[in-house]
Amino acid sequence: MTTVEDPPKTPFVGQPMKRREDAALLTGEGKYVDDIQVAGQLWMGMVRSTFAHARISAIDASTAEDMEGVVAVYTGVQLAAMELWIAPLPCAWPVTDDMVNPEHYPAATDEVHHLGEIVAVVLAETRYQAADAAEMVDVEYDPLPVVASIDDAVAGEKLAHSGHDTNKSYHWPLIPDPDALDAAFEGAAHTIEADFVQQRLIPAAMEPRGVLAVPAPHGGDVTLYSATQVPHILKVMAAATTGIPESKIRVVAPSVGGGFGAKLNVNPDEILAISLAQKLGRPIRWTETRSEAAGSTHQGRAQQQKIELAADADGKLLGCRVHIDADMGAYMMLITPGVPLLGSFLYTGVYAVPAFGFTCDGYFTNLTPTDAYRGAGRPEASYAIERAMDILANEVGLSPVEIRRRNYLAGGDHFENLDVPSTLTFDSGHYAPTLDRALEMSDYDALKDEQQRRRDAGEQKQLGIGLCTYVEICGLAPSRALGGLNYSAGGWEHATVRLLPTGKAEVVTGSTPHGQGHETSWAQIVSDKLGIDPADVEVLHSDTAISPLGLDTYGSRSLSVGGVAVSMACEKVVEKAKLIVAHQMEANPDDLTFEGGTFSVAGSPDKTVTIQEIAFGAFTAHDLPDGMEPNLQEQVTFDPPNFAFPFGTHVAVVEIDEGTGGVQLLDYIAVDDCGNQVNPMIVEGQLHGGIVQGVAQALWECASYDDEGICLNPSFLDYLVPSAVEVPSFKLDSTVTPSTSNPLGVKGVGEAGTIGSAAAVINAVCDALSPYGVTDMEMPATPQRVWRAIRDGKAAQA
């Protein structure tokens, strides 16, 4: 770690502690939803639309109903008549008051709007029987015109929803000062304009989604096990959707095999399982197949961007104007319309831009709904500004390094609580050191020399070097800020810390890990705060019966909101313990010190007591101060005063084979700053995975649909999730600029890698191809696209 500012020195926080989660996961003891079997369970098989847009004319379930093991088949119409729900599936982010939001129910009744939409369900005794019977339900469709792309949606000749007269859902503007924005462009020495496509991506967490709803024998209670990132939100929304009282619903997210945003939703299968289980009195389960997921789990990105920059003669930015058309897919799911807004504030990136304007139009298509995918709006924003900065550098005649240096906020120096034109206040930043270090680690000048050598020699394999300095917005979120954006929930997080009579600490967190290692990191925080061994700390989570309050894990929020809540609850425990010690030792609380888990009295070094001993005294309550409640248990609900803004500089080095158009990522250097680090090992792991997901967008992944809205690559045979062969090992370093948004000075790192990497890679590809006049490359940069760009470039030069 390159330490720009000294991080706090503590026994556990800041150490690369091995994860306590690993033993179970390494031995097959981790229990994912599909691993949990219960007596009497029925398997739910989904009958899904094979058309992207059609009217259902007839459903014949008679063959399926007679098959072995089949208990029932319900069409969408029958499900609707069973009163399984009292409201449509929820959209929690109606971004404008006049947003068009077609009703979305767990199963279609008359018209289907995307491939894979549920039209009927089968209940059967086994996994195979359910799948077999679902195949035998005969559905007849009358096809309707298909809105198969954003271009189709904008053109408006075909309508994604027959009941609505437009494909447009909303228009959302963020133009703080329109006159200043126009003036910035009018007088500018340099202006550039660029259009970028953020292709549709399939999130592809390794564990497919799955649900198991188990009704209690009596009383109407039901437990829903779901592969979800958001058990708390799901519980509230399941109650609101089904009408089952919230007090009767328990949601458990057991081991969850990755999420990346794709498990941040309230899905048709979840509502069907919980309602049918309660109605029928039998456990109901469903496990997604990978190929099914393209129609059953939301997708990400799917935006078309236009960005304009204005700069003075020296390349100093004067204005930034952005418009995006965003593909909502067929329906608004939990936060579908808000995803582009999460990026809206970041289109000026790490730069001082006096004037800014952003508009977004949301459109419906007949494709799988979109929603959060790792970064959710911010990778798109970061990509646009960082690609545009390279284009501007070319226009002005500066290097990619110099254009960035000239425009960094605060001149690249350290700052705190800085207002930016997109109406936000950045908590802290210090951008130049990340660039300096990344250039040093990559040996940037030597790379440029090697690039020139290969060009001069006319070699077939050319080198490209790409830069990106990103900033992102995480730590979601100050509740008031969310209210200002029309979001229907808060952004706080809850923690309870109790010291049990045996001296063990029990920590209840509303954060919901699915691979991030929260149990380890939270134990590190608690061990430091309470001065106890990490082995004495138990972290409980992801079960609404154990952790009733929480807002879950997404938006790189867990540490900077949930972890901070844990830390603050520990401080309250220590404060209460101190009052007990003062009472029992007949000392003034102000004379007590607390260090390493032990209270001592100033001037009486032999008078000490550990907080674990005090826990027993608080439990027996034999000798507490008058009026004090027994037990050492404190809770905190932390609502952050501001977001957190991690940043960093990434350098991608690619080699392009001019004969094939193949792009090989040779080297990748990343210097990131996520504020103070609790566990640097986990931080680096998050960056590794995040970087590869951004690289994958740049080079390989794209959910392809034909003109009829049929997904051409729903399985892992065709959808190119990278393997170990496609990527190199990474060179990482970090700087530490503490956040001012929370007392731990932490930011977030779950999405940072993804937010920085796509732009760095495409900047590298364009850098390699610049001798051919290539200035842009659409993602993914497939060999075909690259080869054609080279061919066309050569032809133009001939």
Place this chain on the structure above:
Amino acid sequence: MEITLTVNGRSYTRDVEPRTLLAHFLRDDLGLTGTNIGCDTSSCGACTIHIDGQSVKSCTALAVQANGRDLTTIEGMAEMPGVGDGELHPMQEAFRECHGLQCGYCTPGMVMAATSFLNENPKPSESEVRIGLEGNLCRCTGYHNIVRAVMTASGQEVSS
């Protein structure tokens, strides 16, 4: 039809539908749920086990094809010969040491594939490790720490 096979040193005789996938047999019939299923096209490798010491994607095989064979799943790794009770297999330990797992879903398959790979190539280069694990997908780690783990398990020095 009836099959008899050995899994993690224990013999099982079961009546199975001929079409039952081995992965589903292990999970649903024997309750060995450590073998995960991440796709339906034999692409991701989460279901990798050993049959007679060789790594096999158990979603690609039928249960009946395992009749008479000797299988090891992730549940059997920590008890492999030469390893004391309760201790992780060196490959599992290397994954823990190197932070080679996050959500853990691909991990059983990765560990099984990597163990089989090292049996064939005990001192691989990093590049050989990457090629050797090409059939196993991970969405969390970016493979960086998985490669380090396999190199560590092979007893070789690794860079950070």
